[in-house]
Amino acid sequence: ILRGSEARPHLKPYMASLQLDGQHVCGGFLIAEQWVLSAAHCTEETDGKLFQVLLGAHSLTEPEPHKRLYQVRAQFPHNGSNVHNNKDDLLLLQLEEKAELNSDVQVLPFQRENRDVAVDTVCEVAGWGTIDHSGKRPDKLQQLQLPVISRDVCNHRTRHDGTITENMMCTDSRRKDTCKGDSGGPLVCDGVAEGVVTAGSRVCGNYKKPAIYTRIAPYAEWIDSVMASADG
Numbered sequence: 748i749l750r751g752s753e754a755r756p757h758l759k760p761y762m763a764s765l766q767l768d769g770q771h772v773c774g775g776f777l778i779a780e781q782w783v784l785s786a787a788h789c790t791e792e793t794d795g796k797l798f799q800v801l802l803g804a805h806s807l808t809e810p811e812p813h814k815r816l817y818q819v820r821a822q823f824p825h826n827g828s829n830v831h832n833n834k835d836d837l838l839l840l841q842l843e844e845k846a847e848l849n850s851d852v853q854v855l856p857f858q859r860e861n862r863d864v865a866v867d868t869v870c871e872v873a874g875w876g877t878i879d880h881s882g883k884r885p886d887k888l889q890q891l892q893l894p895v896i897s898r899d900v901c902n903h904r905t906r907h908d909g910t911i912t913e914n915m916m917c918t919d920s921r922r923k924d925t926c927k928g929d930s931g932g933p934l935v936c937d938g939v940a941e942g943v944v945t946a947g948s949r950v951c952g953n954y955k956k957p958a959i960y961t962r963i964a965p966y967a968e969w970i971d972s973v974m975a976s977a978d979g
């Protein structure tokens with residue numbers, strides 16, 4: 748998160764840190780007791796290893812009352828996701844067991860009505876991604892409020908040049924922006940997850956390259972079917 752601020756500790760109890768060998772790789776969020784939603788690109792360099800999911804955390808390193816690292820039983824990248832573009836960039840992770848819900852670990856509802864969020868709506872994003880152009884990594888969760896911009900503006904020749912589909916949405920990226928390590932986290936508008944930060948490599952903090960999110964509503968049926976199919 749570039750030019751954001753430290754989040755109020757444990758006030759985003761749905762936030763997850765996807766880790767490999769104790770290192771934060773991507774964000775994610777709890778959508779059901781045993782399920783976390785994130786971005787498929789985040790699995791690109793894991794050569795088949797499963798993530799571990801840290802829940803209940805504010806600091807990535809300090810001991811905290813309800814902080815707990817969960818093993819992952821299975822990972823389900825969306826079939827349409829691929830390394831060449833941002834299409835269908837979603838990843839479902841089934842935890843080895845149901846997360847213990849408490850004041851620091853809670854599920855976040857996601858939008859099921861497939862209708863665009865109104866332009867200029869101010870939404871919120873959070874993450875443990877890079878906080879400056881030197882690539883500095885924060886220990887504590889950062890947050891930021893960002894306005895939604897229209898798909899037409901985002902698709903302008905000088906911006907993302909027609910690559911933003913109706914299953915994606917954008918926020919302004921002038922100075923304040925998401926960045927590497929924030930991918931997989933939720934874009935929260937009026938308390939509901941409307942998007943997932945895409946994890947394709949992207950420049951951060953450049954107004955000519957707005958942040959791109961996978962809209963969740965178009966994938967509600969996919970999410971429900973994967974959760975129903977996997978045991979439990």
Ligand SMILES: O=C(O)c1[nH]c2ccc(F)cc2c1NC(=O)[C@H]1C[C@@H]1c1ccccc1
Nearest residue numbers: 772788791792876877884927928929930946
């Ligand atoms: O965040 C992303 O956009 C993104 N997209 C990916 C694609 C493949 C992939 F193997 C990883 C990623 C990845 N995450 C990262 O590189 C994370 C490791 C870097 C990081 C940044 C800040 C704080 C901690 C760690």
